[in-house]
Amino acid sequence: MSAAEQEAARQDGTDQQKTLAVGFIGLGTMGEPMAANIVAAGYDLRVHDVDPDRTREVAERLSSRPEETPARVHPASDADDLADRDVIVLMLPTSAIVRAALLDEDGQLKIPLRSGAVVVDMSSSDPTETVATGKQLAAHGIPMVDAPVSGARERAIAGTLAIMMGADEEAAAERSAPVIEAMSRAIYRTGRLGTGHAMKALNNFVAASSVAATSEALTAGGRFGLDPAVMVDVLNDSTGQSFITTHVLGPHVVEGRYASGFALPLIAKDVRIAENLQRTVGHHAPVCQAVSAQFGAAEAALGNTDHTEVYRFWGEG
The missing domain is CATH 1.10.1040.10 (N-(1-d-carboxylethyl)-l-norvaline Dehydrogenase; domain 2)
Structure with missing residues (x-):
């Protein structure tokens, strides 16, 4: 294969990845700039925060950025608005809040995700709780990846966060990696689910x-x-x-x-x-x-x- 053909194949793969529909939950100090980098990378994005006003304001800010396409950023008012997403990213304060955003007290899905969707917890969660939540999601056929970040807000804005990724399913890691790469300078594969949060x-x-x-x-x-x-x-x-x-x-x-x-x-x-x-x-x-x-x-x-x-x-x- 010639260099031109290799580049065309690479670009085709990139374009296919950009068809992934992404949801982002948690629009705080780190979440908003991380979401901005997902949009800047060309992904269709729906954003959600527990504060409806925050959800709307962030969606409007991201839509008004001249380097992005406004039509690709939408506010998600409830769980059903995220049901069609291929990748759901969470950036929340604790693992308990992560679980509450995904599952009800009986372990049923709050977001009726479709087959093939991947949940990516980028919060600073407790690894033991991550493993437990991952098992409950897996029972519904939804794989989970833990991918916490390091670098503070400065690097969240620059899109150069260091990522520690744990996953039990390689296919889930590969599917979500391009979205994560939009926010990072390096992804360190740490092992099974929970090892990212442990690291x-x-x-x-x-x-x-x-x-x-x-x-x-x-x-x-x-x-x-x-x-x-x-x-x-x-x-x-x-x-x-x-x-x-x-x-x-x-x-x-x-x-x-x-x-x-x-x-x-x-x-x-x-x-x-x-x-x-x-x-x-x-x-x-x-x-x-x-x-x-x-x-x-x-x-x-x-x-x-x-x-x-x-x-x-x-x-x-």
């Missing part, structure tokens, strides 16, 4: 540990007379460097923005998931337990605020 929780535990450790260091250094801005510069040029020192504590603590876009209750929840996972596999994890306790105390005191506010909370102690 995400463990990643966020490591990130939270860095937030806790670096916050302690900056507080101690500041009390000793060090300039926190200089400390961050040194950390970023030394062995203490991490994503947290380069992208979080510098702009959102040293510069005083406290607006990373990642809510404190969400990171606290992710660390609890990691703690539970460690307990489930029989691993003694004192660091995870300590970090979970720290973030739990901060959440109890501060409530629903940006997670970088923990620096001020801990520093006052």
Whole structure:
């Protein structure tokens, strides 16, 4: 096959994938820009949020973007509006909310999906609950893929999120992958269903540990007379460097923005998931337990605020 024929075949495959009808549930801080990238990739999209006004507003915003085709974005007012979708993407706060969006208390489908549809949970869900929900969906012939994201809102907007994908059915992973690729720079295949969410929780535990450790260091250094801005510069040029020192504590603590876009209750929840996972596999994890306790105390005191506010909370102690 010539290069021209190979390119034509590739384009034909791409065009066939773009005929997939996609539904997106959960239009929050991350959900809206992720949905925007699905539309920008050329997919027919219906969006839904628990807030009807939010659903309508996001659909209107995405339709008004000059680089997209307005006719391809529609609000979904109820479950029946998503029944004809080939791929359903969820970006919701917890795995319990994911399950409630898909199944009723008796385990029956809330969205009467057609045969061949794939459910993709991109939320930061509990892996054990993901496996349970996946089994219930499979009983109705609907495969589930877990594909949580990392990269925060900045990379959600850019369409360069890192994706951790778990799936029991390879066909379901392959069918949904092109839609996921519209939002990502890399998809890491982690194994069976639930492993993506396990990896995400463990990643966020490591990130939270860095937030806790670096916050302690900056507080101690500041009390000793060090300039926190200089400390961050040194950390970023030394062995203490991490994503947290380069992208979080510098702009959102040293510069005083406290607006990373990642809510404190969400990171606290992710660390609890990691703690539970460690307990489930029989691993003694004192660091995870300590970090979970720290973030739990901060959440109890501060409530629903940006997670970088923990620096001020801990520093006052």
